[in-house]
Amino acid sequence: MSVKRRWRVVANLRRAVLMLFVFGQTGIASYYLLWVLPYHGGTALEIGMLVLFAILYAWIAVGFWTAVFGFVVRLMGGDRHSILKRHSETDLQHTPLAKTAVLLPIYHEPVHWTLSGLKAVYRDIERTGQIEHFEFYILSDSRDPDVWLEEQVAWSNLAKELGGEGRIFYRRRPVNLNYKSGNVADFLRRWGKRCTYMVVLDADSLMTGSTIVRMVRLMQREPGVGILQTNPNIINGQSLFARIQQFANRFYSTLFATGLAAIQMGDAAFWGHNAILRIEPFMKHCGLRKLPGFGIFGGPIMSHDFVEAAYMGRAGYEVWLEPGLGGSYEESPPTLADELARDSRWAKGNLQHLWVMLREPGLRFAHRMAFLNGIMAYVASPLWLGFLILTTIAAANMTLSPIEYFPDGHQGLFPLWPEWRPEWALGLALSTLALLFFPKFLAIIDAVIHRFTKDFGGLFRLFCSVMLEIVISVLLAPVRMWAHSRYVVSALLNVSLQWAGQNRTEETSWKEALITQMPGMVLGAGWSAFAWSLDTMFFLWSLPVALPLILAAPTAVYLSRNSLGQALRKRRMLLIPEENAPMALLEDAVRYRSREFSHSTLTPLEQAVLKLDYNRLHQALAWNHRRGSRKAELDSCVARCLEHGPEALSRSEMSQVARDRESLQTLHEGAWRASPDSFWGRSIARLSAQTKET
Template sequence: MTDMGDAAGTPARRRSGSWRRVATLRRFVMTLFVVGQTLIACYFLLWVLPYHGGTLVELGLLALFALLYMWIAVGFWTGVLGFVLRLAGGDRYSLLNRHAGAELEATPLASTAIIMPVYHEPVHWTLSGLKAVYQDLERSGHLEQFEFHIISDSRDPNVWLEEQATWYRLCRELGAEGRLFYRRRRVNLNFKSGNVADFLRRWGRRYRYMVVLDADSLLSAATIVRMVQLMEREPNVGILQTAPSIINGKSLFARVQQFSNRLYSTLFATGLAAIQMGDAAFWGHNAIIRIKPFMDHCGLRKLRGFGLFRGPIMSHDFVEAAYMGRAGYEVWLEPGLGNSFEESPPTLSDELSRDNRWSRGNLQHLWILLFGRRLHLAHRMALLNGVMAYLASPLWLAFLILTTVEAVQMTVASIDYFPEGHQGLFPLWPEWRPEWALGLALSTLSLLFIPKFLAIVDAVIHGTARQFGGVLRLFVSVLVEIVVSVLLAPVTMMAHSRYVVGALLNLSLTWAGQNRTQETTWRDAFLTQFPGMVVAAAWSAFAWSIDPMFFLWSLPVAIPLVLAAPTSVLLSRVSVGQALRNWGLLVIPEERAPVEVLDDARTARRDAGDVSLLTSVEEAVVRPSLNRLHQAMARNIRLARRAELLAPLVERCGKEGPGPLSRGELSQLFRDRQSIAELHQLAWQSPPDSFWGQRITLLGRNR
């Protein structure tokens, strides 16, 4: 492979050394700001506490406060840095700013695979998105350098048979035979990373790069082409990550999520990219990967610890980025690569269900963080950041518990002038400084909210405010988002705390596809949120019995928890989200200016075709064209095994239909070519009043 860095007159090694010096300086300054600000806040907290850190409870409060305040401060300064860099015209060290547009345009493309791992996703909806990406690349004139792979881990025959049928239909619609491929693994090992590894073992050497999409991912052709060109110009880059924008939100919850992502991520992604530079994280999708070093260095061994820390790595992406960095390759986040999209769960309960899965994978990073060898410090910090995304919640809960203990000690118990840890002849007098406490609370809130208003200023300065509905509507939308985030923070804290405890106890968890349409019912909301509502109500009542001031202090946490069920229901409502959109609130630029790949995806998803009265299994048996397709994609199982295992299943399914058979038994049948053919023959020979006879009658109604 040609070293494009040398060809451009800038050796890759020298360029790497340049950005590393800048990154070291930036990280040092960031550390000074974060640690310095945290020390000042801790000093104020010491003087707010009655015994100034003289008791074990107060020392615990101080330690928890320091961790949480530092966590918030990192986010604050990341947003501020992004704001400053955008004022200055962008980060001149970013990959896009290294190369002139004409230079990139003249860079030839290399063979690239676009892969989409799927697992029990809505089939038509998911593959319609892939169809839109295909069509956009075809329009761009660059399709010849790309091939598409759907790699499935689906276990349910009704799902994977539909996947096969939809793939075949797309191949015929697009004329994509020999360019759009489908494969389903028979053995589901090591989650998504195992699926990708299986693809690489079979076909990885066919390509120089692969672009990884999630089931809800969309990338424009221009972005994909630019990613390949950047990788060609930067041979030291192993992974190039885009910053996806959330789209297609319909419910109020999804629209709040997509608005906050689209507005605030402009600052945060710019700041994060400037701090991480070539030591960025990989988010698992909407990214391009250099295949050879990925195959050579990013294989994931099973963890050898205990409980949660034993077995396959569930959250693979951050670890793969760390391994790529360890091998000497760079990982970059490039916010300037636009038209990269994904979707969010439509309801709070769906998001929390996803967080339940993600929390386990992120907590596993603790083991890699502590025992991973030769990892860059920046990648260790990225792993820690992922851990803190969930560990911050139980830390906050512990802080609230210790605060309650402190309040009880100061109001119910008699004052202890010689608390534990205090030595000497003179008593330790408790002191209260309410004005300091108020100032500390306001400073903490400012860390959370100032970046949100900086994002408004940034949108005004760069002329994008009108794309969010204008300055006034943008400001009101931010206020709506703040109210929703305040209502959700305690609910998320309680849920994440429960997930962290469950993960550390290694309780079992099943993985399911993501819900994308269903609203939350009142019954489900109360079943899910009732424990937190009871705890919050009891805590506030207890606080009132202790001290009215402590009761008032508890309300910002207690009220959202008490209202969690109605909040969950309201946020899931599509009608509310659409009403706000009609008023011009929570609007994002992509809803006001057309993007071709988004329009193509929406059109394809609306065109669901004829709605079948049969399941995919039933269609695979009775519809001749689909039966031939599934035969062609099946294999011939050995005769001895057929006689022993499959023949009785064929006979049973032929007489009674698929209902009595388990999912595993149906999978066995539809993996065998001869069994599929025999089922088709038995079905069409069945009497009209039999199960299959009735299904053939329904098939005629579909035509």
């Protein structure tokens, strides 16, 4: 039997076992709920509760059994069918490399911080002795001229510092179409045939040189693999929120990623970054057409990664997740507000996948299930909210209305007596909690068995960290439920979204927290008060959801505090292995990002006009746009800018001027001839003072 056929047989068997466990457990739990309900599913209300419960329970059970699969696979010494196990380290070391592009798509990111991360990746590849096989492409979609002018200068300085001229490239698209996928597609149209593979990074991505080189060699030995995805671990968390996310990702993903890889095998998902892709089939098969539907299901695909993996699989290529690679990192949003802002975009993108999942022909079943899992990550929240609403209605009916002995069409000579089984209800609640929390304790057992508890601060501190993470996750779950429910509704109504750069450092203020969390706080307080008026037991039952909503604002504020995160780190809580045994890549990234760089009193735009070397650089990257009526428009913009300064122009006008070679030259010459009391005269005085200081 061929290798390809063998792994497919194994994958189908594993997926069948998973489905048997999930649906079998869900069936048993649903049966228990049926008999917990007073009328045993005899009313429309109870049927609605049963349906929602079954969907949510099955989705939670998938995560539970994925973790169990991961535990068993690790207990057996790893997955012998993974592509990493197919090749010895000696064979990989003797595998020749092919030309590989490292892509960094950016959009209004902190320039110094982002390019310092790329610099660390470059240096780490350099340490492997294989740098000649790699090219680096900074792909900008930034619209603000103050941002992209700074990007161009930073790129030029970076290339000179690293000796990377002819190896590190910069490209800014003049037209921002189709988000990140459009940016990568623009690269492929221009330079796709230069390289065999491309490694795609995010602005916060870091990957060790050894991992990148190893990925290229694996792709060389596996010509049937179209995408090889690593499992990125979160690092550099400073705030309490970021450190909680970092710890949970690093510790629990050992089981979840192993289990997921064992179930998906060669039909894995692609997460859009920290992965290597085979360029030729990607260009041929993974182009994204606009969705032909209506509303949210029409227009460009926002979340491209899952779709590209599905198209690669449809073309006959394999997509693998390989947790054993290691050396792959990203960063967490520092605050709850930033995570939820990101989720608002992801919710719309994932819901679009419903159209692809149902309407796109030829996709593999595993990829359709990956779409469904991504959709459920957000749809689960309104389903949970709906379940709570139906439960509240049921409680209100039982308290405020007389008992119905012939409910909803029940006919016959004998009444339907309502029954209560509190012991069954308790057992059902405990089984649901076990699905949610048992994998976390299973991860502790795994850490003890494989003897890496010391990497997380020792067994006692590891246990305390897990308990702290559980408490925080319980506090955040209702807040996320309320936010995601709103995002799903907004997405279905096709509310337009803006794609903006992410916050990397700022803490959440009390004002911001109160404004953003007030609707949920009011909802939680109102629901809790209503529950109290109905029944004491129902009020107590509502508290695990209502109380976190009421406390949402202080939770968001305190979780954003860097001081709390660092205080726990000093006590060796929420530690990850990378903090115990620092790596050269991560140390470089921290050092480069913290290194002082010249803070000018002039804006990047003013520097582009006044500094001769900057002006020449921007001219070299600009084009001649003075055709037809554009010449008169540009001349008018230049004249106004020289007379009144950049504030006289809109951002769009300033961007057009900065993209035109002749306009840049005219501005430079005119600004240096300006009178001392003009805008440009004062700017020259500030530049002179700054030059003397340095």
